[in-house]
Amino acid sequence: MTAPASKDSFGSRSTLRVGDESYEVFRLDSVAGSERLPYSLKILLENLLRTEDGKNITADQISALAGWDPKAEPSTEIQFTPGRVIMQDFTGVPCVVDLATMREAVTELGGDPDKVNPLAPAELVIDHSVIIDVFGSSDAFERNVEFEYERNKERYQFLRWGQNAFDEFKVVPPGTGIVHQVNIEYLARSVMARNGQAYPDTCVGTDSHTTMVNGLGVLGWGVGGIEAEAAMLGQPVSMLIPRVVGFKLSGDLQPGVTATDVVLTITEMLREHGVVGKFVEFYGESVGAVPLANRATIGNMSPEFGSTAAIFPIDEETLRYLTLTGRPQEQLDLVEAYAKEQGLWHDPAREPVYSEYLELDLSTVVPSIAGPKRPQDRVALSAARPSFRQSLRDYVTHDEQVPHTNLDEVDEESFPASDAPSLSFGTEDRSPARSAAAGSNGRPSKPVTVNSSERGQFELDHGAVVIASITSCTNTSNPSVMLGAALLARNAVEKGLESKPWVKTSMAPGSQVVTDYYERAGLWPYLEKLGFHLVGYGCTTCIGNSGPLSQEISEAIADNDLAAVSVLSGNRNFEGRINPDVKMNYLASPPLVIAYALAGTMDFDFDNQPLGTDRDGQPVYLADIWPTPAEIQRTIDSSITKDMFTQDYADVFDGGQRWKSLPTPTGKTFEWDADSTYVRKPPYFDGMRLEPAPVTDISGARVLAKLGDSVTTDHISPAGAIKLDSPAGQYLAAQGIERKDFNSYGSRRGNHEVMIRGTFANIRLRNLLLDDVQGGYTRDFTQPGGPQSFIFDAAQNYAQQDIPLVVLGGKEYGSGSSRDWAAKGTRLLGVRAVIAESFERIHRSNLIGMGVIPLQFPSGESADSLGIDGTETFDISGITALNDGSTPETVRVTATRQDGSTVRFDADVRIDTPGEADYYRNGGILQYVLRNMLQS
Template structure:
């Protein structure tokens, strides 16, 4: 820790680091030109780096040089139970590997404070029209996940610096926003900005507080947990000026869907955004959080807002201690992080978005950035005529309507708006359609308290939106089973069925296997669609029903005014509600139970938790990058849901067949996501999405949809898993060829782990989403990027070829991809090695993050 720039914070007994002095010592006056994000990164360097690294890195930051490695030391790690548990399974496996080499396994511990929140494992088996839905769903969750929860409980006792929030308490990001982030940390008498990485791409939720928080894969999180810097290329910092203000009746959801479309078009993938301007200053913290949460949907790594009075008001509203609130304001003003101090900030690129241009929006049918105005539903072919037959579901039937996700339930205005719309609908006698499985799953227990305070709980319950959980649920694909009668009708009639949810993702196949498409909407719109019952309904124009006098009721007749919403929020959302929820949740409880062994006692019959194989056999060896055959040739916009789905496991899938052989009843198959601690189950999810289009599989001149590939050299089309098994038996090295934006979506490790276990050594694509590319490197898979103008189509790739990679693997080097066609023709294609830093080269050459850990640990122990 440096002492040269250490000073005492005026009016306190705390020290801080004078970042302005450190920056201006290198380039006088430079600090005032730095964006907010750069100032926080600079403070991080001043606090943690040795003088030589500090000077080099600060110079790089000031001059925006991206051709060098840049160290970042996050203050903490936050995990949800899927990737967080998987990361801890890896660390438990690492302990076994260390013990086998004669090391002390008890010394393998997170160095950085790690908080794990169990929020991804509850399925909505009981909908919100059942008054006991919450208790029933929790009981099912505990029964299905006993193996997982047993392991998680062991980690809490076995590892140092691990804190666990048990199931039933809320969503990681909303808890982070409402409680866990202090905005300004204090450790050992030193105050500094809070920073964190999280094992979920929506970790930027707390960027709205002025906290640098980014989503990473579990592999990168493991690296940070064990005390390593998060090495990166210096990001592009883009300023996004928000002007104007939202029109009456427009929600934060409408705003963020419009912004997501706009920013995707502006190519901000991998950038760190800072929102500023009069429009940004006027947004509530809840509205800001909605924008920050959706960062991965528009491709950005971070979505920052400055610390200002809105931040302070929110900290007070959410029950933070007065002393902490005062520290945040005082520190921000002294150290140049208060909004007023950033008028001179200079951005490499500036964008402008007019909030007054936003209309009521939805997104769909399969991408969060595919915005459609509700007024344009008919012209876009979404709304239209349908046959209303008594006793039958209509075309486009909404089988799932879910108010879910931290994106929206952390914003009181959105939830209150849904409650008020429900109240208005109930007064006029409107009801939910009987085939709609409806649910309300807030990300925090505080939501239930302020709905009770507002008298809106009963109103929502009357329309089927009772609280079913405090967890991710439908947004994560955990929408649960349908009524068997409804499911059978969908099958028998081959019905086009849909879902409408207030979530952040609607990728193909994610929400429910029988929901052919899904649409994102604000919470009040979700309620409206539960009443309408079909996506074919023109939500702005069509008649929802008749009142007692026979008058037609349309959406405008039940939509609450902004004044109503604001008045209820002001009267009903109170600091004591947050204290009531969070003080006991985060109370320190002394562990008086028996101590646990440092090595986990793996359960051999578990399909949830299994000792990982990454230190064994071929996975620990070299990758020759020669004679590779394509496992798949894929189009643009491949998501991690295509690569490793998270939704419910079906009996006729490879994973379902395996679970059945293991003796698990179909009703307890659970989701793919919950089984990611067991590689034998999880690897069967690789490319298991039924919505996959693999261009190697052609039928009647078109690419056939499904989890399929073509086994080579035989040319035989078969299910993806059978081909993977065959290639594994042959020890055949594999490659994947893909289009642009490969790996969009959640920061799930298994999108990388699955292909590595299948034998994939390299992936050649036109471009990669940031988190997935990092995960590939962490698993020892080489990402290769085609040069502009070159792609699978210009190269006439059909999947019958073999591939070699030639060249020295250095950061962003130009390598040669040698393609040998079936007829013997040889083509040499220059590609960019997407090992972006020297640290990534080192990780790749070691075989991956986990192998690197073991090597470094044993070397340091020997030393």
């Protein structure tokens, strides 16, 4: 495929010679003002120069970007054409399902199915389907992979079909690694060479943590699956020229401080500052001293602080990492030559102009964790114990207190440390501290004795760490924290320490390279001695694939409503995400994950309490086993080689015998299996015509859910385990699927019937239409009195009576992962509009992409301030103005109460660009793309 010719209005087309190769390039210095732009905007400018077609991408857009006003609020639309698309299987399977469905729709409308084909390289890494069923044993990895293939055979066959049916589409099979770690270690180019051109590597991904690649100087971010599909099909991503926040790094890290501590500090700072919809760019004297792995860790957490991207520029450290990870010399030469020629090479002495400025002196960072339910809620490790005790108040009931104590009136001084034993098992005291929840000094207490056939007898209480998982590419891509954890494990074992018997321990690296350097360093045996056996190469605990707890522990927690805890080295710790038995979740560095496995409880003071005693009976503190920075660096230098990367990635698309032996369908269109409960043809294009029907106002709508602040896509989109008594569980049971084979929502994302039933079904969702009820419930106003009902069942009843639906939300509605099903499920339930106080970027865009209009309450107003309780009937007028080719700034909302009184207000229309308006007029982005294909 040849590259489309640019109109080149600015005469920027030129040639760059690197070694024996010559490349067409588009010079940034041909545009006046480009030299002052931040690094990230220079990449966007090159993108516009190279793709200028005079229609979607115009000279005016180029001039507007070159003339960027750093202080202006975003208002100018540009069209960004990403160089490639990266996907994981949870979000990638529905993308391929949609592409397969589009091929059928094109055929039915008289078009050529081959037109539905990726025009940009698309790479999918199967990493989200492994579940930690087996742990703590040497065969855990093999057994978990076997279970994975058994559960996901239909999905994997479908993806193999897609790999053969579509051009420019590659699949990395299961058991290889996590998408973002594979991206930085192998797939990312930093500078792309394609069709005779050289240009910056850019990408969009169907996972919000696509931003991890920002650490390599690659501009990319997460989008919804529907946007990714459009990008694969050649559609540019519509966006406003963003504000760019300059984040200056200075100083050096103190001994004992990890990259995880840095990123939790940055997350807290940027969330507090406010960077939603903005680019964050790191600069300053200390950038060059930040290892690439640390940069990737920081980039990975961009969704947690809310920015679109969090990028580091290309420099010597970038080249060092590309060399280490086995990129060929000609690629290294191209990256260096191109970056220097285009002014994209980092100059620490130059301070670009930014919209806003922040600075972090790295020497001020202290060891930290974050929790119990949000990544931005950083807690200094030294304050972890009192913070946990304070947070515990939100997770226990008042009847758990000792007599004459009011928990709400207890201050921190009422929570003294106690030297009494806490979580003991058998007759031997194995725990260093009394649980915060189990004292007789004013703390809520619910000690429960557990008898385990495998682990003996022990006592559980609030705060027990029941999951300690080294997981997620956020940290498993970083040798400093991974080898730091392994060295800490060695030191702990040599002191005679053990993980507590109630802790489910696991190690799930993001690539096979981690295994290689653990083996070369001789550290695997120590990790395994503490129970941190390899369970899989994939995204596990961080996305809810933690697997079940042992039955006796799960029952003890459920029967006694214990506030159990997970500690993981991931990036997400939202409520209800990690494990249905666990209420409180904390993010921590890999070494601290092991430390908490040794402690066994969150009610622990690492500075003053010993983790246990050594073989001589002497107390052992965390400081006694924490490895020094020099020791970690020596281990890195002696155990990690370039050969590890080249060998592990030499056959990255091969997949081995399991993958290759899967029966694979053939043909340009997919033969749908009517009995499949994993992959089904979705209804998006049913009855679609060549011309879109006019958009209409909304009349007589009912509220499906009234939700509060910080409702995430985890609350909305189906995720985690499927419960037997849920609508999705009932559906699967009706199809003859046994409970043990339900798998997870993520694994069944290719079946819209399951996913609709799981939308808004998170066990921690609080629908304010109901009092003190959690889960996927609402009031069904098609029934007298509006009784409590499953959200899916109520939506079905509304649909039968042709009643449209709306959702009411608070601040930051839809924050979290770029989950297309949060929007798809919303639309398929019959929701026409979401009215919220504010939206997170990706979900707002995805709603439009599915034909749902996002509306915002007037500034300073909310449903509560307007006196709206969700029992009203809603009429929304003014939407039809979109039929005239314009987008109204506001629409009129009228909420009619049951007594006939009304509340009226003008809601802001959050269709922010003309491109988004086109998507909405067409009923969604896929319909828009399909019609454009047929018309061309």
